[in-house]
Amino acid sequence: xxxxxxxxxxxxxxxxxxxxxxxxxxxxxxxxxxxxxxxxxxxxxxxxxxxxxxxxxxxxxxxxxxxxxxxxxxxxxxxxxxxxxxxxxxxxxxxxxxxxxxxxxxxxxxxxxxxxxxxxxxxxxxxxxxxxxxxxxxxxxxxxxxxxxxxxxxxxxxx
Amino acid sequence: xxxxxxxxxxxxxxxxxxxxxxxxxxxxxxxxxxxxxxxxxxxxxxxxxxxxxxxxxxxxxxxxxxxxxxxxxxxxxxxxxxxxxxxxxxxxxxxxxxxxxxxxxxxxxxxxxxxxxxxxxxxxxxxxxxxxxxxxxxxxxxxxxxxxxxxxxxxxxxxxxxxxxxxxxxxxxxxxxxxxxxxxxx
Amino acid sequence: xxxxxxxxxxxxxxxxxxxxxxxxxxxxxxxxxxxxxxxxxxxxxxxxxxxxxxxxxxxxxxxxxxxxxxxxxxxxxxxxxxxxxxxxxxxxxxxxxxxxxxxxxxxxxxxxxxxxxxxxxxxxxxxxxxxxxxxxxxxxxxxxxxxxxxxxxxxxxxxxxxxxxxxxxxxxxxxxxxxxxxxxxxxxxxxxxxxxxxxxxxxxxxxxxxxxxxxxxxxxxxxxxxxxxxxxxxxxxxxxxxxxxxxxxxxxxxxxxxxxxxxxxxxxxxxxxxxxxxxxxxxxxxxxxxxxxxxxxxxxxxxxxxxxxxxxxxxxxxxxxxxxxxxxxxxxxxxxxxxxxxxxxxxxxxxxxxxxxxxxxxxxxx
Numbered sequence: 001x002x003x004x005x006x007x008x009x010x011x012x013x014x015x016x017x018x019x020x021x022x023x024x025x026x027x028x029x030x031x032x033x034x035x036x037x038x039x040x041x042x043x044x045x046x047x048x049x050x051x052x053x054x055x056x057x058x059x060x061x062x063x064x065x066x067x068x069x070x071x072x073x074x075x076x077x078x079x080x081x082x083x084x085x086x087x088x089x090x091x092x093x094x095x096x097x098x099x100x101x102x103x104x105x106x107x108x109x110x111x112x113x114x115x116x117x118x119x120x121x122x123x124x125x126x127x128x129x130x131x132x133x134x135x136x137x138x139x140x141x142x143x144x145x146x147x148x149x150x151x152x153x154x155x156x157x158x159x
Numbered sequence: 160x161x162x163x164x165x166x167x168x169x170x171x172x173x174x175x176x177x178x179x180x181x182x183x184x185x186x187x188x189x190x191x192x193x194x195x196x197x198x199x200x201x202x203x204x205x206x207x208x209x210x211x212x213x214x215x216x217x218x219x220x221x222x223x224x225x226x227x228x229x230x231x232x233x234x235x236x237x238x239x240x241x242x243x244x245x246x247x248x249x250x251x252x253x254x255x256x257x258x259x260x261x262x263x264x265x266x267x268x269x270x271x272x273x274x275x276x277x278x279x280x281x282x283x284x285x286x287x288x289x290x291x292x293x294x295x296x297x298x299x300x301x302x303x304x305x306x307x308x309x310x311x312x313x314x315x316x317x318x319x320x321x322x323x324x325x326x327x328x329x330x331x332x333x334x335x336x337x338x339x340x341x342x343x344x345x
Numbered sequence: 346x347x348x349x350x351x352x353x354x355x356x357x358x359x360x361x362x363x364x365x366x367x368x369x370x371x372x373x374x375x376x377x378x379x380x381x382x383x384x385x386x387x388x389x390x391x392x393x394x395x396x397x398x399x400x401x402x403x404x405x406x407x408x409x410x411x412x413x414x415x416x417x418x419x420x421x422x423x424x425x426x427x428x429x430x431x432x433x434x435x436x437x438x439x440x441x442x443x444x445x446x447x448x449x450x451x452x453x454x455x456x457x458x459x460x461x462x463x464x465x466x467x468x469x470x471x472x473x474x475x476x477x478x479x480x481x482x483x484x485x486x487x488x489x490x491x492x493x494x495x496x497x498x499x500x501x502x503x504x505x506x507x508x509x510x511x512x513x514x515x516x517x518x519x520x521x522x523x524x525x526x527x528x529x530x531x532x533x534x535x536x537x538x539x540x541x542x543x544x545x546x547x548x549x550x551x552x553x554x555x556x557x558x559x560x561x562x563x564x565x566x567x568x569x570x571x572x573x574x575x576x577x578x579x580x581x582x583x584x585x586x587x588x589x590x591x592x593x594x595x596x597x598x599x600x601x602x603x604x605x606x607x608x609x610x611x612x613x614x615x616x617x618x619x620x621x622x623x624x625x626x627x628x629x630x631x632x633x634x635x636x637x638x639x640x641x642x643x644x645x646x647x648x649x650x651x652x653x654x655x656x657x658x659x660x661x662x663x664x665x666x667x668x669x670x671x672x673x674x675x676x677x678x679x680x681x682x683x684x685x686x687x688x689x690x691x692x693x694x695x696x697x698x699x700x701x702x703x704x705x706x707x708x709x710x711x
Contacts, residue, residue, distance in 0.1 A: 028643075052557050052558070053557050053560060053573075054558075054560045055560060055654065055656065055673065056645075056656055056658065056671070056673040058658060058669075058671040058673075060660050060668060060669035060671070061668075061669070062660075062662070062668060067660070069643070069658065069671075071645065071656075071658075075557060075571060075573065078578060082643075082645075084643070101558060101560070102555075102558050102559050102681075103558060103559040103560030103561075103678055103681065104560075105681060106677065106678070106681045114394075127387075128386065128387060129386065129387035129390040129710055129711075130245070130281065130387060130390060131244060131245045131387070138280060138392060138395060139392075139394065139395050145280055153244065155280045198360075199360075199362055200360060201366075202366070202367055202388075202389065203366070203389055203411070203414060203706070203707050204410075204411055204414035204495055204496065204707065206366075207414060207415065207458070207495060208494070208495060210477070211477060211480075211481070211484075211494075214461075214473065214474060214477035214478075214481075215474045215475075215477050215478040215481065216477070216478065216481045228361070228362040240389070241389065241391065243387075243388060243389055243390055243391065243710075245387055245388050245390065246359065246367060246388040246389070249358070249359050249360060249388075253360060275407070275408070275411070276391050276396070278396060278399070279391045279392050279393075279396055280392055281390050281391060281392055282391055299496060300494075300495050300496065302494065
């Protein structure tokens with residue numbers, strides 16, 4: 001594991017802004033958003049990592065910016081990697097991993113649905129959980145909605 | 160006095176056998192209440208309790224009720240689970256597809272009033288916002304005994320219903336029956 | 346002779362006897378063959394993750410009961426483990442054993458519902474009545490311990506709320522003895538039934554690489570030859586101290602997934618017997634301060650629910666409410682592989698394939 005981490009840090013240099021080994025089989029990397037796809041591809045294809053199982057992908061809103069979280073597992077080595085990055089509120093765009101890992105396809109759609117994060121290169125980026133004509137992105141911290149008066153339509157966003 | 164007792168009063172023994180004299184509305188009420196077919200409309204957790212009520216231990220078939228998948232053959236719709244904004248038009252359409260006379264049982268806190276999701280933006284606060292409800296069965300989820308009590312009380316009400324009520328003559332306003340979580344209404 | 350045919354698009358609507366909840370499938374058909382399938386979900390979306398952000402950490406535990414409502418205790422355990430990791434809370438030994446006991450009983454109950462509904466989907470309605478007969482016994486045991494039949498809310502941050510009732514261990518052992526014979530009955534009904542075998546063998550084959558690339562978990566991936574079980578991979582609670590096997594089958598079809606679940610019930614019986622034998626005495630709950638503020642950071646937890654890998658991720662900034670709670674539901678990911686499974690399958694096999702994935706819409710839609 002130590003050697004694999006060193007190789008990755010050497011390969012990506014400054015794109016990795018922080019990293020920590022939380023336990024013998026879990027590493028967390030914080031990277032720049034423009035290297036998102038390259039890091040994921042490296043982790044999948046490199047023979048020392050072989051992260052072939054996409055466990056989870058999600059987004060959260062701190063109030064100032066969006067954080068993106070990707071968790072991978074390797075069925076060969078049984079180690080876990082968390083890849084974290086941040087996106088700005090004005091331009092929440094990041095590369096899509098749907099071609100690399102088909103399993104994150106629906107996760108990315110859900111994050112678009114809830115936060116409005118655009119996944120560049122996603123084959124089918126449309127709403128998945130909310131009704132298709134819903135306006136606004138409810139999970140954002142600045143989403144305010146008030147009842148619309150019609151029980152068959154949910155609350156409508158105010159701003 | 161139950162409809163069975165009323166019917167028994169109309170039994171007259173004559174040489175050669177027995178004649179039964181009864182009102183047609185009594186017979187029809189008895190037939191209708193004993194054979195309520197319900198629409199399989201389980202949405203979420205309450206649906207599992209509804210399945211358990213229909214299964215081996217708390218058998219619903221002994222009350223004449225079993226589940227039909229199509230609304231065209233159903234008498235009663237048991238809305239079991241929370242109703243979201245995306246699902247509401249479908250529920251309304253299913254209700255409209257059911258032929259008269261039809262009844263609705265709102266099972267659980269979510270179908271009655273929104274349940275624990277009152278501050279959710281996608282949940283309709285109770286199915287009675289767009290569909291008339293006859294029985295509210297509270298609980299989260301209600302025990303099978305509560306649901307059976309709700310069905311029995313609905314059967315009592317149907318038993319007393321007159322044919323005239325269902326034939327386009329002015330209907331009396333029906334107060335919904337409420338089954339609280341901890342026991343009979345008395 | 347060439348048959349002129351026209352493709353059609355049909356809708357397996359949200360209300361359907363065998364969609365296991367409100368799932369809508371839009372199918373493109375060419376005669377009997379399915380060309381493409383698009384699942385439409387979201388009919389049960391409540392925005393739970395957003396609602397959890399408005400409440401203190403421990404107030405969110407009852408919401409998790411209603412996620413995967415067939416295995417409510419697994420969800421409770423998942424969220425409590427995540428909060429425990431965020432706040433570095435220790436759990437007493439006896440509480441860990443009680444948690445494992447309840448999880449395995451819950452696994453048996455959930456697999457019984459799978460058996461019942463799977464049999465009903467394929468037409469074997471008797472299986473439904475048999476399975477629910479045993480499930481009522483499990484629910485009696487769980488009700489005696491926790492007070493509820495379906496939404497237990499019986500795991501807390503730092504342990505379990507209260508100790509097991511008197512004589513509980515013996516009752517569970519009596520049930521296990523009876524249950525082992527009942528599993529043989531189910532095998533007679535279904536596994537040795539020629540019609541059942543021909544309807545499930547070779548249907549809906551999921552290759553190993555696809556299962557890994559899609560992130561499937563639970564019996565879906567173990568039926569395709571990957572021995573991925575969080576109980577063995579992450580060794581949480583006391584799973585490192587009990588002996589059990591993880592059933593893995595290679596075929597990847599509906600039959601394999603069914604066999605995985607049948608065998609898992611037997612293994613759960615083994616685990617329960619060992620846990621009752623080895624349970625130590627001691628406290629069952631670590632006391633926490635009234636206002637619980639974990640340090641800032643990100644933590645995640647993984648639990649093997651009867652459906653697969655259930656994972657909670659929480660982001661904390663030191664305040665009493667979480668900044669973000671994310672629930673990675675196993676059925677959400679397992680359902681995303683359905684279009685691949687249905688390509689080229691016949692319409693008549695749709696129900697068997699969907700049933701073998703064993704999805705629960707409550708956790709898909711959250």
